[in-house]
Amino acid sequence: MTQTEQPAQRPSRNGKGTSSKYEQILQSAGQLFLQQGYERTSMSQIAQLAGVSKGSLYNHFENKADLFTAFFEECSRTRLNTLKSVSQAPQPDLRTALEQAAATIISLMIDPEAIGLYRIVVAEANEFPNLADTLWHYGVSRTLTGLSEWFAEKHAAGQLIIKDIDLAAEQFLTMCQTRIIHRSRLSLPVDTSQASIDGVASMVADSFLRMYAP
Amino acid sequence: MTQTEQPAQRPSRNGKGTSSKYEQILQSAGQLFLQQGYERTSMSQIAQLAGVSKGSLYNHFENKADLFTAFFEECSRTRLNTLKSVSQAPQPDLRTALEQAAATIISLMIDPEAIGLYRIVVAEANEFPNLADTLWHYGVSRTLTGLSEWFAEKHAAGQLIIKDIDLAAEQFLTMCQTRIIHRSRLSLPVDTSQASIDGVASMVADSFLRMYAP
Amino acid sequence: MTQTEQPAQRPSRNGKGTSSKYEQILQSAGQLFLQQGYERTSMSQIAQLAGVSKGSLYNHFENKADLFTAFFEECSRTRLNTLKSVSQAPQPDLRTALEQAAATIISLMIDPEAIGLYRIVVAEANEFPNLADTLWHYGVSRTLTGLSEWFAEKHAAGQLIIKDIDLAAEQFLTMCQTRIIHRSRLSLPVDTSQASIDGVASMVADSFLRMYAP
Amino acid sequence: MTQTEQPAQRPSRNGKGTSSKYEQILQSAGQLFLQQGYERTSMSQIAQLAGVSKGSLYNHFENKADLFTAFFEECSRTRLNTLKSVSQAPQPDLRTALEQAAATIISLMIDPEAIGLYRIVVAEANEFPNLADTLWHYGVSRTLTGLSEWFAEKHAAGQLIIKDIDLAAEQFLTMCQTRIIHRSRLSLPVDTSQASIDGVASMVADSFLRMYAP
DNA sequence: AATGAATGAGAATTCATTCAT
DNA sequence: CATGAATGAATTCTCATTCAT
Numbered sequence: 001m002t003q004t005e006q007p008a009q010r011p012s013r014n015g016k017g018t019s020s021k022y023e024q025i026l027q028s029a030g031q032l033f034l035q036q037g038y039e040r041t042s043m044s045q046i047a048q049l050a051g052v053s054k055g056s057l058y059n060h061f062e063n064k065a066d067l068f069t070a071f072f073e074e075c076s077r078t079r080l081n082t083l084k085s086v087s088q089a090p091q092p093d094l095r096t097a098l099e100q101a102a103a104t105i106i107s108l109m110i111d112p113e114a115i116g117l118y119r120i121v122v123a124e125a126n127e128f129p130n131l132a133d134t135l136w137h138y139g140v141s142r143t144l145t146g147l148s149e150w151f152a153e154k155h156a157a158g159q160l161i162i163k164d165i166d167l168a169a170e171q172f173l174t175m176c177q178t179r180i181i182h183r184s185r186l187s188l189p190v191d192t193s194q195a196s197i198d199g200v201a202s203m204v205a206d207s208f209l210r211m212y213a214p
Numbered sequence: 215m216t217q218t219e220q221p222a223q224r225p226s227r228n229g230k231g232t233s234s235k236y237e238q239i240l241q242s243a244g245q246l247f248l249q250q251g252y253e254r255t256s257m258s259q260i261a262q263l264a265g266v267s268k269g270s271l272y273n274h275f276e277n278k279a280d281l282f283t284a285f286f287e288e289c290s291r292t293r294l295n296t297l298k299s300v301s302q303a304p305q306p307d308l309r310t311a312l313e314q315a316a317a318t319i320i321s322l323m324i325d326p327e328a329i330g331l332y333r334i335v336v337a338e339a340n341e342f343p344n345l346a347d348t349l350w351h352y353g354v355s356r357t358l359t360g361l362s363e364w365f366a367e368k369h370a371a372g373q374l375i376i377k378d379i380d381l382a383a384e385q386f387l388t389m390c391q392t393r394i395i396h397r398s399r400l401s402l403p404v405d406t407s408q409a410s411i412d413g414v415a416s417m418v419a420d421s422f423l424r425m426y427a428p
Numbered sequence: 429m430t431q432t433e434q435p436a437q438r439p440s441r442n443g444k445g446t447s448s449k450y451e452q453i454l455q456s457a458g459q460l461f462l463q464q465g466y467e468r469t470s471m472s473q474i475a476q477l478a479g480v481s482k483g484s485l486y487n488h489f490e491n492k493a494d495l496f497t498a499f500f501e502e503c504s505r506t507r508l509n510t511l512k513s514v515s516q517a518p519q520p521d522l523r524t525a526l527e528q529a530a531a532t533i534i535s536l537m538i539d540p541e542a543i544g545l546y547r548i549v550v551a552e553a554n555e556f557p558n559l560a561d562t563l564w565h566y567g568v569s570r571t572l573t574g575l576s577e578w579f580a581e582k583h584a585a586g587q588l589i590i591k592d593i594d595l596a597a598e599q600f601l602t603m604c605q606t607r608i609i610h611r612s613r614l615s616l617p618v619d620t621s622q623a624s625i626d627g628v629a630s631m632v633a634d635s636f637l638r639m640y641a642p
Numbered sequence: 643m644t645q646t647e648q649p650a651q652r653p654s655r656n657g658k659g660t661s662s663k664y665e666q667i668l669q670s671a672g673q674l675f676l677q678q679g680y681e682r683t684s685m686s687q688i689a690q691l692a693g694v695s696k697g698s699l700y701n702h703f704e705n706k707a708d709l710f711t712a713f714f715e716e717c718s719r720t721r722l723n724t725l726k727s728v729s730q731a732p733q734p735d736l737r738t739a740l741e742q743a744a745a746t747i748i749s750l751m752i753d754p755e756a757i758g759l760y761r762i763v764v765a766e767a768n769e770f771p772n773l774a775d776t777l778w779h780y781g782v783s784r785t786l787t788g789l790s791e792w793f794a795e796k797h798a799a800g801q802l803i804i805k806d807i808d809l810a811a812e813q814f815l816t817m818c819q820t821r822i823i824h825r826s827r828l829s830l831p832v833d834t835s836q837a838s839i840d841g842v843a844s845m846v847a848d849s850f851l852r853m854y855a856p
Numbered sequence: 857a858a859t860g861a862a863t864g865a866g867a868a869t870t871c872a873t874t875c876a877t
Numbered sequence: 878c879a880t881g882a883a884t885g886a887a888t889t890c891t892c893a894t895t896c897a898t
Binding site: 859867873877 | 879882892893895
């Protein structure tokens with residue numbers, strides 16, 4: 001009912017080249033947790049989807065909470081990795097680069113898995129406090145750092161004038177959440193077409209430039 | 215197998231000053247739902263906290279889901295009402311007015327109950343789709359409308375130049391969520407002191423003016 | 429859970445000419461008991477169908493068992509009365525008279541209410557042992573007596589030669605249950621058209637005459 | 643709300659001579675269902691009588707209805723099997739053979755288990771419509787077929803003259819129910835001594851011969 | 857490691873009955 | 878008499894976890 005913190009021993013993947021039962025379970029658990037949330041997902045369901053026995057679950061994970069955190073960490077590491085790459089592609093035009101960065105962020109964050117992860121963290125914030133840490137660590141922090149470094153360069157180059165660079169990065173990220181991401185997280189009807197994303201991205205880039213252009 | 219008969223009656227509050235058992239239940243349910251979420255809260259817990267028998271719950275509400283939505287609507291109507299009043303107080307200085315509005319919004323949205331409501335909506339978005347509608351209706355919509363009207367006035371008065379007023383209102387509201395609200399929703403450590411709130415509010419006002427001042 | 433035997437005081441119907449609430453309840457209870465059986469029928473259902481409060485039920489009947497037996501007795505008295513009239517209509521031809529009596533019996537016994545009563549008696553034979561007495565008394569006994577008297581007359585008149593008249597009556601009644609009644613009681617598909625009934629009735633008359641005609 | 647997963651497995655009886663837990667449950671369930679009927683029998687009672695936990699019941703059967711039908715089918719197959727053997731023993735004298743067949747049928751059908759099965763089918767005819775099919779298939783059909791074949795032989799041999807053989811078989815079976823079976827099904831006081839059974843059987847044989855002897 | 861039957865605590869819900877008004 | 882909220886025991890069913898094989 002409450003989570004236990006000991007990370008289950010992670011057996012090295014067996015050398016036979018087949019994805020180990022460990023990962024099979026993790027993958028099935030993830031699918032269900034993301035769809036249904038922690039409480040509504042039962043160990044039986046996971047076992048069935050993974051094609052293993054209920055008992056096997058407990059050979060690999062101490063209990064449901066352990067399996068859950070294992071999934072979450074794996075998922076955060078794997079799925080949120082792409083966010084790091086934001087703003088890697090050099091663009092001659094700053095406005096275009098900002099717009100493109102915003103569009104990328106929005107697209108990544110309305111991905112069903114990202115939405116699912118966000119939901120699960122918010123839902124279980126009290127029961128599993130370190131979920132948020134993990135999400136922040138793998139998801140938000142990296143992006144913010146990436147943006148900060150980028151903005152610092154532009155500041156040094158005189159293309160932007162920013163006093164608090166970290167805050168500016170946070171602002172940029174926050175503004176990206178206008179309308180589309182915000183409504184997606186609530187499962188409210190929302191236009192997620194590329195055109196719609198580009199519209200918000202354009203607005204973000206414009207606003208950001210008004211705020212920080214020389 | 216057999217049909218259920220008694221439609222849950224919503225008795226008008228008795229005038230004797232004592233909150234009726236109906237509201238007693240609703241209040242207890244709310245407390246638990248906000249703390250623990252829907253799934254983790256059991257009807258037994260609610261009955262116990264409300265000081266009534268488990269059976270009594272079903273004299274007033276058809277089932278757990280019904281009790282939950284009843285709580286949520288009541289709560290949305292009552293608790294989120296205050297958001298309407300944002301920006302009602304006239305201020306000679308536009309910057310100060312914006313800053314104050316932002317500070318008010320931030321304060322209201324990091325209230326534990328508001329955070330709890332947000333969490334529950336995000337968590338149960340799939341199971342109870344109309345929760346988000348209710349939250350949006352009572353919480354977000356009103357605030358946006360209020361801001362839009364205000365900005366329209368300022369636009370008409372030449373103090374702001376805004377093309378898409380509704381989008382501007384959304385931007386303003388989104389920017390208010392930078393750092394403090396965002397982290398609060400994830401139960402991450404965050405400085406919620408007045409000074410911290412004012413800091414973000416000031417940043418929001420500044421940015422907004424840079425974006426839309428003539 | 430087990431029945432209590434005290435018959436509830438039967439208030440004389442109120443003189444206002446309107447069917448009393450007592451009978452209103454009895455009628456609704458009957459409808460539900462016959463459809464669903466004793467266990468599956470709840471006091472709430474009865475109250476709702478009768479349009480009275482649950483509490484009212486207990487003003488008129490001591491408990492569920494009492495209400496049930498009251499219904500059953502009333503029902504047996506009222507509904508099974510018609511069986512008495514079997515073989516009242518004089519017929520010049522004995523064969524025709526027998527056939528007609530058999531057809532009447534079959535028709536009466538496949539009536540949904542008769543089937544319902546039979547079912548309920550069989551189902552609750554252990555829990556309410558005197559149901560069977562009542563059914564026998566009001567339903568079977570009368571018919572048997574009627575048949576016995578009739579056969580006795582015919583025996584005296586030399587049209588039939590019967591040693592054990594009571595047994596003959598029972599035989600006649602039993603034979604009437606061939607196929608149609610038997611299958612109806614089990615809700616098995618069965619042809620209940622008049623032609624089908626007449627076919628069995630004819631067979632019964634024939635057989636009976638072979639058995640007892642001089 | 644969530645789907646159920648484990649289809650109840652029907653394990654083959656383990657060969658160790660001890661009845662498996664599956665059958666242990668089935669046997670206990672049967673005992674209670676036959677005594678008390680479906681509705682009055684609770685899963686807790688069954689678990690207790692079988693000496694297993696409540697949860698175990700659901701490892702073997704999907705739900706109460708599934709356990710019930712499983713019991714019923716098993717029971718019908720096992721218990722009603724003996725009815726098939728009616729009239730297998732050759733008898734030089736037709737009258738004696740008929741009498742003996744009737745006596746056998748009566749004895750089998752007033753067996754407490756047969757009575758219990760009949761009661762349960764009649765009681766649950768609406769809720770479990772295929773109970774009657776099962777009972778008819780395993781119980782009645784076989785007997786009728788057996789009788790029909792026998793009568794056909796006798797007809798071919800000129801010992802009986804029967805136009806509608808199937809109807810004759812039904813008549814024979816119906817007549818066997820006179821008095822003893824009929825009253826037993828209602829739990830009415832009845833003389834079930836061998837003498838009494840022989841009396842009815844004799845009457846049935848006599849009547850049948852009058853109806854169909856050359 | 858793998859299995860899957862077994863468990864017992866606890867979940868939601870129903871229901872006959874009572875009782876103050 | 879009539880009402881309907883209140884009750885608490887009982888019911889069906891779920892679920893995380895254990896353990897012998």
